[in-house]
Amino acid sequence: MTAEHNASSHPSPAVIARYADREVELDEVTVWSVEVHLEDCATCRARLAGSTTPDGGALLARVAAGLDRDLGAGPAPVRRRRWSRVRNRWLAGHLVPWLTMTLAVLAVAVLLQAAQPGLPSLVALLAPVAPLPGVAIAWSRRHDPAWELIAGTPAAGLAMLLRRTAAVLAVVVPALALASNRTGVSLALALLPCLAFTAATIALGAFVGVRHAAIGLGAAWGLAVVVPAVATAHLPVVLQPGSSGGWVALTLALAVVAASRADRFRRLSSHD
């Protein structure tokens, strides 16, 4: 009996009609194999619906009416709002103060540039380190209240860090574009170093922790480039207009390094 109901063959219409009829007793083995088959096969389910007996149909109608009554009396389904899902998964509320600070610093740079035209372009000098506070805080044990909960979930890792970094960049990049527009700095010169430094923070963060990487890179850039540039009123070589190609290559190389070390991001605690 079971041989005719293996996975690749359908039960015969006669068997389905006997299954549908409440009066007829089918043996357990056949009933079981027919039910397992019906779970997957829509054709046979349609055939079963077609061979329902009148009192079987009446029973189903009574059950359906009762269910509708109970569902109508219960609470309505919760409305899923797409915006709240995007907000919950991509934005991290604890980033808001830090992003506000970044935007304020950029605004001050624009104003200073307007007030003191003799200074080298402050926006170009600050652009690489603009996203670093946001990236450092996005992943930080001290600032994310639900850190310990998130650290034990399967989704914790490089993908989550990149999602939060994208949220940071979504705020910082338009601000940089606006600031560079205002002060006459080329867009590529403002955005490419920014992306390169973000990639460098993530790549270095795989080894020493994202927060330490951000602090180290910010301090190194400040001491090595910003201070001499302001002192000598000259833009450094790395920020001259022809250097865009170099920044692109650097960004791509760092992205490859970060991707190859993705498994180091699984345990947050060893990196903060």
Next chain:
Amino acid sequence: MMRTVSAAETAPTTYPWAVHAEGLKVRAGRHLAVDGLDLTLGTGVHGLLGPNGAGKTTLMRALATVVRPAGGRLTLLGESVDGRADLRRVRRGLGYLPQQFGFYPRFTVREFVEYLAWLKELPKPAIPGAVQRAIDRVGLTAKADARMKTLSGGMLRRAGIAQAIVNDPAVLLLDEPTVGLDPEQRLDFRELLRDLGVDSCVLVSTHLVEDVVAACTDVVLINEGRLVHQGTPDDLVAQGGAGDAGDSPAERGYSALLRRHRAEAGR
């Protein structure tokens, strides 16, 4: 509220213990909080007792794969989690409620449990049903759409328990889950624990000895990072005598075991 059970869940397991630690060493900062712990946990509700500073929270963190062990071997659900193992598969079967449970204040309870369900990589069509079921099981149905900053301490703890059970984990780790619950809620929680302990391994760390005796099938006592005693609640009661400190038989057993362990360690 029932849920569908997939064939993978009813398949027999190929590992002997859900949690198996051998000579486990875990650091908390610079201090070695768990120092050579041997522990095996199977299905059931296991109560974790011990004095403050015994390493209970650090042990929970290591079992939740939040902290990497500094030495020894740790196997969860048949897979080794020390070293460079792939943690995603193990973490899908874990549920964890930390002692200092942080949350995003502007989230509603439902959004919070949904966010955690999404982080635990539940299949997307299953998330709303699983969230509703978890919220119903902890008794927060009336407050499901309230913002978390408006909840009292006991309700927050229950929201935390809801996120821990939303993925029906095979290993559930609860660190002080009854803090802030009133006595009636503690009784409901014991019911929930008994229900959960039927087919998963639950480890509850608590200071309340009565909760352990009432709801747990197994008691684990640790002190200074080592295992002191593991056995049934009746074993714990049998260890104590009239001369030991405590108001209930279980408390007397607890202080007797600690006294003996400290005496041996001093020797």
